[in-house]
Amino acid sequence: xxxxxxxxxxxxxxxxxxxxxxxxxxxxDGEFIVLVGPSGCGKSTLLRMVAGLETxxxxxxxxxxxxxxxxxxxxxxxxxxFQNYALYPHMTVYxxxxxxxKNRKTxxxxxxxxxxxxxxxxxxEPYLSRKPRALSGGQRQRVAMGRAIVRKPxxxxxxxxxxxxDAKLRVSMRGExxxxxxxxxxxxxxxxxxxxxxxxxxxxxxxxxxGRIEQIGRxxxxxxRPASTFVASFIGSPAMNLVKGQIEGGSLxxxxxxxxxxxxxxxxxxxxxxxxxEDLKLAGVGEDAMLFQVDYVEELGAQRLVHGTxxxxxxxxxxxxxxxxxxxxxxxxxxxxxxFFSPETGKRLERGxxxxxxxxxxxxxxxxxx
Amino acid sequence: xxxxxxxxxxxxGGTGTKTGGRRFGAFRFFGGQSNSGGEGAAKRVQFSxxxxxxxxxxxxxxxxxxxxxxxxxxxxxxxxxxxxxFGFGSTFVGMTNYTDVLKSGEYLGIARFTAVFTALVTFFxxxxxxxxxxxxxxxxxxxxxxxxxxIWVYAIAPPVAGLIGMMFFDQHIGPIVELARWxxxxxxxxxxxxxxxxxxxxxxxxxxxxxxxIFFLSGLQGIPVSVREAAAIDCRSxxxxxxxxxxxxxxxxxxxxxxxxxxxxLFDTFGVIDVMVKDKAANNPITLVYxxxxxxxxxxxxxxxxxxxxxxxxxVFVLTIFQFRFIERRVHYN
Numbered sequence: 001x002x003x004x005x006x007x008x009x010x011x012x013x014x015x016x017x018x019x020x021x022x023x024x025x026x027x028x029d030g031e032f033i034v035l036v037g038p039s040g041c042g043k044s045t046l047l048r049m050v051a052g053l054e055t056x057x058x059x060x061x062x063x064x065x066x067x068x069x070x071x072x073x074x075x076x077x078x079x080x081x082f083q084n085y086a087l088y089p090h091m092t093v094y095x096x097x098x099x100x101x102k103n104r105k106t107x108x109x110x111x112x113x114x115x116x117x118x119x120x121x122x123x124x125e126p127y128l129s130r131k132p133r134a135l136s137g138g139q140r141q142r143v144a145m146g147r148a149i150v151r152k153p154x155x156x157x158x159x160x161x162x163x164x165x166d167a168k169l170r171v172s173m174r175g176e177x178x179x180x181x182x183x184x185x186x187x188x189x190x191x192x193x194x195x196x197x198x199x200x201x202x203x204x205x206x207x208x209x210x211g212r213i214e215q216i217g218r219x220x221x222x223x224x225r226p227a228s229t230f231v232a233s234f235i236g237s238p239a240m241n242l243v244k245g246q247i248e249g250g251s252l253x254x255x256x257x258x259x260x261x262x263x264x265x266x267x268x269x270x271x272x273x274x275x276x277x278e279d280l281k282l283a284g285v286g287e288d289a290m291l292f293q294v295d296y297v298e299e300l301g302a303q304r305l306v307h308g309t310x311x312x313x314x315x316x317x318x319x320x321x322x323x324x325x326x327x328x329x330x331x332x333x334x335x336x337x338x339x340f341f342s343p344e345t346g347k348r349l350e351r352g353x354x355x356x357x358x359x360x361x362x363x364x365x366x367x368x369x370x
Numbered sequence: 371x372x373x374x375x376x377x378x379x380x381x382x383g384g385t386g387t388k389t390g391g392r393r394f395g396a397f398r399f400f401g402g403q404s405n406s407g408g409e410g411a412a413k414r415v416q417f418s419x420x421x422x423x424x425x426x427x428x429x430x431x432x433x434x435x436x437x438x439x440x441x442x443x444x445x446x447x448x449x450x451x452x453x454x455x456f457g458f459g460s461t462f463v464g465m466t467n468y469t470d471v472l473k474s475g476e477y478l479g480i481a482r483f484t485a486v487f488t489a490l491v492t493f494f495x496x497x498x499x500x501x502x503x504x505x506x507x508x509x510x511x512x513x514x515x516x517x518x519x520x521i522w523v524y525a526i527a528p529p530v531a532g533l534i535g536m537m538f539f540d541q542h543i544g545p546i547v548e549l550a551r552w553x554x555x556x557x558x559x560x561x562x563x564x565x566x567x568x569x570x571x572x573x574x575x576x577x578x579x580x581x582x583x584i585f586f587l588s589g590l591q592g593i594p595v596s597v598r599e600a601a602a603i604d605c606r607s608x609x610x611x612x613x614x615x616x617x618x619x620x621x622x623x624x625x626x627x628x629x630x631x632x633x634x635x636l637f638d639t640f641g642v643i644d645v646m647v648k649d650k651a652a653n654n655p656i657t658l659v660y661x662x663x664x665x666x667x668x669x670x671x672x673x674x675x676x677x678x679x680x681x682x683x684x685x686v687f688v689l690t691i692f693q694f695r696f697i698e699r700r701v702h703y704n
Contacts, residue, residue: 053599073599074606086596090618099614100604147600 002064002077002154003029004050004187009059011045011211019045021211022059030185032178036198037208038234043191044159046208050189051080051157063154074103079148080157084164085140087132093119093143094128097150111150118146121180138169145177149184156181158190162197174200195235199223207231225339229272229346232339238277238305240339241315245273252338255311257290259335266340266349274339277305277318280331289330292317297325442683449676460673467677477661477678484636484657487571491635494575496627499582500620504612506583507590517587524580532641535573539646546572560650567655570646574639582627589623590616621701629693636686658682 004027011020020042027033035043048054050061052073060067068076079100087096097115106114119125122142132140141161148156161177162170178201181188192198198205199219207214207222207230215227226232232240245254247268252259254273283289290310298305299321306317306325317331340349417423449467451460471477502520509516523531538546539559546569547557557565593616601615617624637659644663647654656664658678666675 051599051603053602072606073603076603078603080600080603082596082600084594084596086594086600088597088601088615090615090621099601103605103607103610147604 002187003027003062004155004189005060005062006046006050007060007062009046009049009061010057011042011049011054012057019211020049023208023211023213024059025206025213025216027187027189030187032181032188032190032201032203033206034190034192034198034202034204035206035208036192036195036202036234037214039193040210041208042211043193043208047157047159047189047191050155051078052076077154078157079151079153079155080159081144081148081161083160085132085144087140087143087147089132092129092131093124093135093146096132096143097146100147100151114150114152115146118149121149122146137165138173141165141169141173145180149180154187156186156188156190158188158192160192161190163192163194170197177201196237199235205235207234209234225348226274227348229274229341232274232341236276238316238318241275241277241280242341243273243275243310243313243315244343245271247271254290255313257311259338261335261338261351264351266351267342270343271349272341272343272346274341275315275333276337277316278303279337280315280317280333282319282323283330283332287330287332289332292329292331294325294328445676445679445683447676448672449680451673453672463673467673468681471674471677471681480656480658480661483567483655487567487574487639487655487657488632488635490571491574491578491639492628492631494571495578495582495631495634496624498575499579499627500586500624502579502583503586503590504616506587520583521580523577524584531577532573532645535576535642536569536645538576539569539573559646560654563653563655566646566650570639570642570655573642573646574635577642578631578634582631585623585627586620589620593619625693625698625701628697629690632689632693633686636682658685 004025006023006025006027008022008024009020010018010022012018023042023046025033035046037043045054049056050063052068052071056069060069062068063076063078088099091099094115097118098111101111101114115128116125119128122145124139124142124146127135127139127143132143135143141164144161158177162173165173174197177190190201192201202219204216205219205222206216207227209230215222215231217225217227222231222235226235226240229242233242243254245252247253247261247265247270249268250261250263250265252261252265252271252273280292292306292308292310292315294306294308295314296307298307301321303318304321304323304325306319306329308315308317308329310331317329319325340351341347342349448460450462450464452463452467453460506513506517506520538544539557541547541559544557547559550557557569559566559569597615597619598611601611605611605614636657639657640659640663643656643660647656647660659682662675662678662682665671665678669675
């Protein structure tokens with residue numbers, strides 16, 4: 001168990017390609033941190049630098065109280081779970097688990113005890129004498145986890161460990177990883193491109209884009225207050241709707257519609273407006289509403305995703321499947337559910353701090369501009 | 371030189387069949403790593419006429435029978451006869467050719483030398499090839515040029531490579547001879563028994579290294595990077611990692627190469643030996659294959675020569691069974 005400090009770490013490949021750009025993360029002891037981002041965002045590179053599989057071009061990584069920049073991977077007191085499991089195909093499951101301990105001159109009795117314990121925890125006891133090729137994908141995944149557990153390292157590093165599993169198994173293994181990590185209390189760094197996995201597993205999320213950190217925060221904070229349009233469109237499914245708007249004189253204008261912001265507009269001028277699919281509601285009779293032209297509908301069972309346009313800008317709305325659909329819809333949104341981003345930088349624009357405290361939930365007030 | 375080799379019906383027949391069979395078997399191991407097996411079953415072709423498949427197989431079968439089985443059968447047959455050197459007839463002599471050969475001290479001496487020679491060539495060709503492959507695999511920058519330099523010997527024609535190898539030991543211009551002279555060792559290829567044996571081994575190994583290098587390198591590159599990385603986290607010592615993870619995963623390649631190298635040392639070194647001992651004084655080391663050629667075509671003793679090639683065939687047969695039974699068992703295939 002140990003805290004991990006990543007301080008201004010960069011990775012520069014030859015040809016001056018900067019894959020990771022001055023990233024700093026403070027990970028507390030026992031914390032579960034998920035690095036999430038699209039492919040090529042540098043999340044795996046960052047993890048591999050912590051593991052020692054890539055050299056650190058700039059900055060320092062500290063595990064516990066030790067700077068491990070120049071420490072051999074085997075001496076860093078970390079264990080890694082790989083995407084394709086990376087089991088030793090010529091060894092039995094038992095030997096796969098025991099290999100790391102044997103090389104560290106652990107006494108035989110201790111190895112036996114630890115392997116037995118890990119095998120019991122992961123329910124792989126019946127397969128200890130089998131070779132990896134005689135195991136299913138899920139069982140291999142468990143063995144890979146077991147290999148990390150038996151070492152009792154200061155930190156677990158997970159490199160997209162679930163992406164080779166089928167969807168159903170992925171969900172159950174996700175739960176199991178979370179449970180194991182809570183039980184063992186081992187600091188964990190987990191890489192994934194799957195935002196759902198990131199949301200469900202993380203104590204804190206680190207959203208990476210193009211080698212930089214876009215946002216660090218608890219999953220719900222990131223979801224409710226995305227720091228940029230990138231985070232907004234990456235976290236949450238369906239992705240947050242982003243439409244172009246204009247703030248003039250304290251009211252927001254989207255196409256022909258004008259929305260009163262109650263005097264708490266963040267800026268004047270053009271903005272990018274973020275609307276979560278589930279925050280858009282059907283307008284009641286007599287309520288001010290925007291015309292939503294339905295394009296097509298995706299039925300998900302528990303909810304129904306309606307894709308369409310408002311004033312020519314594409315949006316998705318999540319509706320309950322009970323809602324009757326007939327042609328175009330009249331939709332509305334609570335003003336405090338609107339997110340604003342700068343159209344140039346994509347950064348979040350905060351409205352006045354007084355907004356939440358004194359304003360009653362504002363409903364949309366629309367006027368059709370003439 | 372090449373025509374002489376081709377004229378050895380029995381031994382070529384013997385080796386040809388053996389290597390043919392083994393190559394087929396060996397490549398099956400490599401095929402197993404790709405998923406070609408599953409596809410084959412799905413693409414089963416139905417023939418309307420039962421003769422059509424045989425017709426398709428006929429050319430291959432004809433080649434096997436005409437060039438491999440027929441000469442082998444002929445060799446077995448003539449090994450029981452005493453042939454007249456001038457071709458006027460032959461007499462059935464039963465096992466006499468065999469007993470003569472096996473009782474001959476000279477033959478047993480050559481057999482001993484062949485065993486030592488094969489062991490040395492196989493060992494050094496494999497281990498140096500492996501060492502170079504491991505080192506080349508670790509090279510990060512400029513590895514293409516490095517690999518090409520190591521492979522080029524294999525890309526040039528074997529007789530030319532053999533001649534270049536022989537030049538190293540040339541009495542007047544050979545760099546190895548000159549190097550040895552510095553250390554006070556006067557190498558006399560074709561005159562001194564040990565010197566000749568030494569240069570034979572060196573040239574044979576030198577010719578075979580690129581072949582082993584290519585296979586070991588591709589074998590090494592077939593080991594998943596993540597398995598190596600997992601090992602790097604599990605085991606600090608690179609040397610220990612090599613013995614416990616890399617080498618076991620290379621075993622299929624190594625086993626295939628072991629068989630190929632033994633066959634190479636036994637049979638395909640004929641050209642090297644021929645260039646070194648031809649027209650030289652009598653007491654030079656030769657291998658069993660060269661002895662077959664000497665007795666059959668220099669000594670005109672076709673019966674004895676055939677008996678020897680049948681013995682060689684049996685040796686290869688036993689060796690192959692041994693290798694598959696006792697060594698392949700320890701090999702792990704993915």
